[in-house]
Amino acid sequence: MCAGLAARRLDSVNKIENKMTKVAQIKDVGRRENVSPILTVEGLGKSFGSVRVLNNVDFSMASGEVVAIIGPSGSGKSTFLRCINQLEPPTEGTICIGGQTIDASKGATKQQLAFLNRKLGMVFQSFNLFPHLTVLENVSLAQRRVLKRSAKEADERSMQLLTRVGLASKANMYPSRCSGGQQQRIAISRALALDPEVMLFDEPTSALDPEVGLEVLAVMRELANEGMTMIVVTHEMRFAENVSDRVVVMADGGIIEQGRSADVMRNPQHPRVQQFLTAVRDR
Amino acid sequence: MEIIDRWIEWFPQLMDGYWLSLQVTAVSLLIGIPPGLLFALWVGSKKRVNRALALIFIEVGRGGPVLILLQFFYFGLPTTGLTLTSFTASILALAWSTGSYTSEIIRGGLGAVPQGQREAARTLGLSSWDALRIIILPQGLRIALPPLLGFSLVILQTTSLCFTIALPELVGVANDIGSATFEYMSVLLLTGIMYAAVCIPATIFVGRYEKHLSRYESA
Amino acid sequence: METSQILAAMLAALPWTIALTFGSFIGGAIIGIPICAMRISKHKILRNIAIALILTLRSIPPIVWLFFIFFAFSQYVIQLSPFVAAIIGLALITSANMAEIYRGALSAVPKGQYEATKVLGLSTWQKYVHVIVPQVVRISVPAASTYCIGLLKDTAIASTIGVSELAQVANHISQETFRGLSVYAIAGLLYFAVSVVMALLSRQLDIHLRAKVER
Numbered sequence: 001m002c003a004g005l006a007a008r009r010l011d012s013v014n015k016i017e018n019k020m021t022k023v024a025q026i027k028d029v030g031r032r033e034n035v036s037p038i039l040t041v042e043g044l045g046k047s048f049g050s051v052r053v054l055n056n057v058d059f060s061m062a063s064g065e066v067v068a069i070i071g072p073s074g075s076g077k078s079t080f081l082r083c084i085n086q087l088e089p090p091t092e093g094t095i096c097i098g099g100q101t102i103d104a105s106k107g108a109t110k111q112q113l114a115f116l117n118r119k120l121g122m123v124f125q126s127f128n129l130f131p132h133l134t135v136l137e138n139v140s141l142a143q144r145r146v147l148k149r150s151a152k153e154a155d156e157r158s159m160q161l162l163t164r165v166g167l168a169s170k171a172n173m174y175p176s177r178c179s180g181g182q183q184q185r186i187a188i189s190r191a192l193a194l195d196p197e198v199m200l201f202d203e204p205t206s207a208l209d210p211e212v213g214l215e216v217l218a219v220m221r222e223l224a225n226e227g228m229t230m231i232v233v234t235h236e237m238r239f240a241e242n243v244s245d246r247v248v249v250m251a252d253g254g255i256i257e258q259g260r261s262a263d264v265m266r267n268p269q270h271p272r273v274q275q276f277l278t279a280v281r282d283r
Numbered sequence: 284m285e286i287i288d289r290w291i292e293w294f295p296q297l298m299d300g301y302w303l304s305l306q307v308t309a310v311s312l313l314i315g316i317p318p319g320l321l322f323a324l325w326v327g328s329k330k331r332v333n334r335a336l337a338l339i340f341i342e343v344g345r346g347g348p349v350l351i352l353l354q355f356f357y358f359g360l361p362t363t364g365l366t367l368t369s370f371t372a373s374i375l376a377l378a379w380s381t382g383s384y385t386s387e388i389i390r391g392g393l394g395a396v397p398q399g400q401r402e403a404a405r406t407l408g409l410s411s412w413d414a415l416r417i418i419i420l421p422q423g424l425r426i427a428l429p430p431l432l433g434f435s436l437v438i439l440q441t442t443s444l445c446f447t448i449a450l451p452e453l454v455g456v457a458n459d460i461g462s463a464t465f466e467y468m469s470v471l472l473l474t475g476i477m478y479a480a481v482c483i484p485a486t487i488f489v490g491r492y493e494k495h496l497s498r499y500e501s502a
Numbered sequence: 503m504e505t506s507q508i509l510a511a512m513l514a515a516l517p518w519t520i521a522l523t524f525g526s527f528i529g530g531a532i533i534g535i536p537i538c539a540m541r542i543s544k545h546k547i548l549r550n551i552a553i554a555l556i557l558t559l560r561s562i563p564p565i566v567w568l569f570f571i572f573f574a575f576s577q578y579v580i581q582l583s584p585f586v587a588a589i590i591g592l593a594l595i596t597s598a599n600m601a602e603i604y605r606g607a608l609s610a611v612p613k614g615q616y617e618a619t620k621v622l623g624l625s626t627w628q629k630y631v632h633v634i635v636p637q638v639v640r641i642s643v644p645a646a647s648t649y650c651i652g653l654l655k656d657t658a659i660a661s662t663i664g665v666s667e668l669a670q671v672a673n674h675i676s677q678e679t680f681r682g683l684s685v686y687a688i689a690g691l692l693y694f695a696v697s698v699v700m701a702l703l704s705r706q707l708d709i710h711l712r713a714k715v716e717r
Contacts, residue, residue, distance in 0.1 A: 087402055117408035128403035132421050141417065142407035194407065346697065347690035348658035350669050355690070358673070359682035436561075443563035447662060454565060467573035475562045475570065482561035 038063040044093035046079055053079045055253040066230045068244035075250040077233045078202050085120045121191030125203040127183045129175040136171040139190045161189035165219055181212035185219055201232040241265040249273045290473050293460055300456035304442040307373050312435055315381025323389040344383025350444050352376040357448035369450040392427025429493040436482050508675055515671040522657040525589045527650050530596020537601040559598035565659050567591045572663045588660035607641040640711045647704030651697045
């Protein structure tokens with residue numbers, strides 16, 4: 001069922017060369033039947049009381065894709081992301097991931113939620129590191145409690161990840177002693193430690209100074225180059241253009257345009273998108 | 284200084300009473316705070332039974348004056364055949380009161396933990412129990428600690444009511460001395476000083492500790 | 503004694519309890535103002551006196567204060583009725599707590615308000631009476647009403663110096679009738695009922711005051 005839905009969705013997806021693997025078969029335009037998407041969203045809607053935040057959103061993505069979601073404030077970008085991993089349970093629609101279908105009308109079962117949290121990793125705008133645990137403990141905790149790795153295994157993996165982002169020296173410190181950019185890189189390591197298939201980023205650099213944000217974006221770029229499937233809600237236009245494969249533009253609770261990042265960013269079709277990008281560029 | 288001589292004379296008795304007050308305080312806190320924590324969690328529980336039990340416990344414990352609760356246990360229960368010593372009755376009443384008020388304090392502390400902590404714990408796949416035990420409780424209880432300490436001082440002062448149910452704590456002893464010697468002023472003055480000697484430094488300490496804690500709040 | 507008689511006797515004592523509560527609260531709310539003024543004063547001596555006063559009032563059990571005022575006044579000044587002694591004692595303790603509540607409310611008034619009054623050229627008196635104090639009053643309402651409800655329960659202490667309020671009557675009846683269980687339960691329920699009414703009224707007051715200010 002998922003494959004059928006997905007095939008209709010992936011009309012205009014294109015893949016940048018360096019992300020090989022299964023996605024090599026995706027054609028430029030037109031239908032694809034042989035690659036099943038890793039994630040499919042159909043008819044997603046979300047209301048908070050009487051306020052309609054998301055309206056009938058359809059979306060899908062393939063493994064290894066990097067999708068950037070941009071748009072004005074209040075467009076529902078973050079809500080959309082948070083609906084995917086059920087942080088906000090959607091009001092209507094279905095989400096299909098890894099063979100599991102979650103119907104908004106029935107809600108996700110406990111097993112489905114556990115499944116989701118293992119497949120999806122999330123990085124928050126405000127990092128949300130645990131302040132009373134050391135950096136190492138932050139990264140190892142879920143490995144030990146959820147994946148049941150031994151303390152030794154978990155700490156080794158944590159150190160590996162921390163070394164990769166250049167923060168091994170901070171392992172035994174508390175997060176409050178680290179700068180914002182460092183904390184966010186630790187947060188990324190914490191999410192990666194669980195070996196997720198898809199990484200969700202909710203405005204990861206919005207709470208950081210521009211220069212500091214660059215460190216974090218560099219880590220994200222590296223992740224993308226290694227083939228991680230990523231959805232990034234962001235205001236960083238350069239990142240959207242250069243690192244992501246596809247850009248999705250949202251406004252007023254729906255997707256108003258999407259396509260290859262270069263196409264959307266340089267040659268937007270929708271007037272609203274043109275307006276938005278001009279405003280952003282002219283600052 | 285005649286008054287000092289009298290004070291020195293009375294001090295041992297009063298100290299015995301004070302010691303009893305402190306014991307009752309300590310035991311009431313020890314017995315009362317764990318239910319306070321439990322009911323703080325049950326108030327928000329999805330199970331109706333838990334919620335109802337929590338509300339009943341909390342409202343009875345703080346809906347009326349502690350004095351009524353004390354007298355209920357000491358004078359009221361015997362009519363059903365169950366007689367308690369004044370010590371036991373004091374502890375039961377004060378522990379219940381402690382549980383009720385501290386459940387509100389703890390609930391406030393837990394609620395003050397940023398929502399992002401819960402979200403991070405969820406997305407990492409931690410079970411609700413693990414999230415509570417490892418992430419929320421340590422942070423929430425730390426926030427609740429200053430008001431809990433402040434409340435402990437209130438309980439110490441509340442033990443002064445226990446003399447109405449024949450507990451020979453500090454005020455009870457002071458009252459006895461007063462009615463025997465008619466030197467109420469002097470003995471009450473000393474009694475007040477004895478309470479203040481503990482409560483004033485303790486209050487200052489809790490105030491400083493609270494400032495020390497909030498200094499760590501950076502992000 | 504019939505249950506209805508018990509209830510009647512206790513309801514008859516209720517006005518005393520309510521009188522104690524509001525008498526002490528109003529007395530304390532008024533006395534708390536100068537204490538607060540001293541507490542935030544620029545003069546170090548005044549500030550320290552206020553801090554010492556507040557600390558002392560709150561560090562000694564209310565019952566000790568009540569005994570002290572009742573016996574001390576009776577010995578050295580004039581014979582006080584237990585009721586008056588109770589109100590004086592509770593009002594003093596309330597004043598210390600209200601001073602702290604006012605202080606908290608003052609710090610919650612946005613700094614911009616002070617700046618605006620300066621720029622408009624208002625005198626100190628005008629500044630406080632027309633701008634600052636009304637806001638302090640509004641902000642204090644939640645904490646003050648919570649305290650007042652606590653005060654309702656504290657009035658039970660007055661029973662120990664012989665005031666014929668609810669707790670005293672309950673104690674009396676329980677000793678006379680050996681029906682302690684129901685007597686104290688009824689007393690507890692009465693206190694609870696009054697505090698619920700007070701809570702509802704204070705919510706109305708809070709909403710009314712907020713409606714003027716918030717959109």
